[in-house]
Amino acid sequence: MELFESAPEAGFRAEIQAFLAAHLPASLRRKVLHFQRLEKADFVLWHNILADHGYAGPIWPKDYGGTGWNAIQRKIFDEECFLGGAPRLIPHVNMICPVLQRYGSAAQKARFLPRVWRLQDWWCQGYSEPGAGSDLASLKTRAERRGDVYVVNGQKTWTTWAHWADWMFCLVRTGSGKPQASISFLLIDMKSPGLSVRPIISTDGVHDLNEVFLDDVQVPVENLVGEENAGWTIAKFLLAHERTDLAGIGLCKRFLSFARRAMGPLLAHAPTPADLRLRDRLVQLELDVMAHEWTVLRVLSADDSGEAAGAAASILKIRSTELQQSITALMLDCAGPQGLRHLREAREQDWDQGPGAGLPVDPLHHALVAHYLDWRKVTVFGGTTEVQKNIVGKTVLGL
Numbered sequence: 001m002e003l004f005e006s007a008p009e010a011g012f013r014a015e016i017q018a019f020l021a022a023h024l025p026a027s028l029r030r031k032v033l034h035f036q037r038l039e040k041a042d043f044v045l046w047h048n049i050l051a052d053h054g055y056a057g058p059i060w061p062k063d064y065g066g067t068g069w070n071a072i073q074r075k076i077f078d079e080e081c082f083l084g085g086a087p088r089l090i091p092h093v094n095m096i097c098p099v100l101q102r103y104g105s106a107a108q109k110a111r112f113l114p115r116v117w118r119l120q121d122w123w124c125q126g127y128s129e130p131g132a133g134s135d136l137a138s139l140k141t142r143a144e145r146r147g148d149v150y151v152v153n154g155q156k157t158w159t160t161w162a163h164w165a166d167w168m169f170c171l172v173r174t175g176s177g178k179p180q181a182s183i184s185f186l187l188i189d190m191k192s193p194g195l196s197v198r199p200i201i202s203t204d205g206v207h208d209l210n211e212v213f214l215d216d217v218q219v220p221v222e223n224l225v226g227e228e229n230a231g232w233t234i235a236k237f238l239l240a241h242e243r244t245d246l247a248g249i250g251l252c253k254r255f256l257s258f259a260r261r262a263m264g265p266l267l268a269h270a271p272t273p274a275d276l277r278l279r280d281r282l283v284q285l286e287l288d289v290m291a292h293e294w295t296v297l298r299v300l301s302a303d304d305s306g307e308a309a310g311a312a313a314s315i316l317k318i319r320s321t322e323l324q325q326s327i328t329a330l331m332l333d334c335a336g337p338q339g340l341r342h343l344r345e346a347r348e349q350d351w352d353q354g355p356g357a358g359l360p361v362d363p364l365h366h367a368l369v370a371h372y373l374d375w376r377k378v379t380v381f382g383g384t385t386e387v388q389k390n391i392v393g394k395t396v397l398g399l
């Protein structure tokens with residue numbers, strides 16, 4: 001394992017920095033660095049800029065238009081994008097595309113993959129149901145084959161951005177045997193009659209999540225991916241991609257640099273014992289992020305595919321999300337009393353109350369409560385911390 005970048009890697013980093021300096025729109029950068037909510041149009045704009053430069057599918061194989069980057073290059077790209085204030089890559093692109101590339105029919109590949117490249121189709125993930133989250137295999141949404149269509153009935157929940165989506169990749173029950181052996185993977189058009197979406201408002205007051213109801217929804221059989229009742233294997237393949245999102249490093253570094261800046265005035269003149277404790281927390285977290293980064297590098301150098309499997313993916317997910325939560329808590333604490341108000345509108349794009357507007361505080365601090373609340377979710381989605389610990393216990397400790 002190499003702790004220091006080689007000359008070509010440093011050159012690659014400089015290339016990505018130059019790309020961001022030249023092509024990341026200032027309006028998007030400002031929104032991201034000011035903790036403002038991004039709209040669908042913001043993601044589409046950024047995704048298309050990436051596509052113009054061949055960067056829209058960093059994890060795709062080259063045959064499909066991907067970059068062909070190795071795992072270290074992908075880490076550098078992620079890190080620089082986060083540090084530079086770029087919007088994150090749409091996670092669903094990195095989930096459905098590898099699935100279609102591996103398991104899709106020729107017709108499915110031809111129909112869907114080019115549209116994802118330009119984000120002409122927005123996808124959502126229809127896995128979780130009430131009562132089937134961690135225990136996904138107990139899902140109840142049923143698809144019954146009638147001639148050339150499946151008729152789907154059931155409910156999905158926590159479906160991120162379903163209200164923006166054109167398509168949903170969905171797990172449905174198609175048999176009555178062993179739970180894992182009777183699940184299929186279907187692609188469902190969100191405009192299908194009988195499909196409805198209801199918002200869920202999260203603790204930070206935002207509408208990203210949804211319930212999706214399926215009431216006699218007809219799905220053409222050609223939208224089945226892989227074999228009927230073989231969806232569990234595909235579902236696990238996709239989850240492995242979801243959990244190997246190692247981009248936490250750049251995010252942690254960006255948040256730490258915010259905390260460091262916010263702490264400057266506290267430490268400049270006669271810091272109180274409370275200020276010094278904040279400084280200690282910052283230093284400890286900087287060390288923890290450095291140690292985490294080395295773990296990431298160790299995993300990446302062991303497997304150049306960048307697909308940290310099994311326990312490694314779980315360990316990275318646990319650690320990176322714990323760090324993100326600790327750092328977002330520190331950011332809030334640095335704001336002191338200024339960070340007490342939950343000003344939900346401070347994360348909206350049109351909200352721009354600079355100090356000139358008569359506010360005696362740093363306007364960025366108003367967004368920190370919502371930002372802190374928003375970050376509580378990361379230890380839940382993509383498999384909760386407890387469930388990841390079970391995987392580590394089973395595969396590493398043999399419990």
Ligand SMILES: Cc1cc2nc3c(=O)[nH]c(=O)nc-3n(C[C@H](O)[C@H](O)[C@H](O)COP(=O)(O)OP(=O)(O)OC[C@H]3O[C@@H](n4cnc5c(N)ncnc54)[C@H](O)[C@@H]3O)c2cc1C
Pocket residue numbers: 124125126127128129131132133134135157158159160161209377380381382383384385386387390
């Ligand atoms: C912000 C957000 C976005 C999401 N987006 C999507 C999406 O787009 N599509 C989608 O399909 N799903 C999505 N989810 C759902 C997510 O995958 C589930 O929330 C997650 O899998 C946990 O399931 P659950 O919420 O049903 O909790 P449960 O499974 O009911 O768990 C409740 C609690 O019990 C614990 N627990 C459960 N089983 C065990 C066990 N065996 N051992 C120890 N502890 C256990 C859990 O850790 C948790 O603390 C999203 C969730 C969030 C928070």
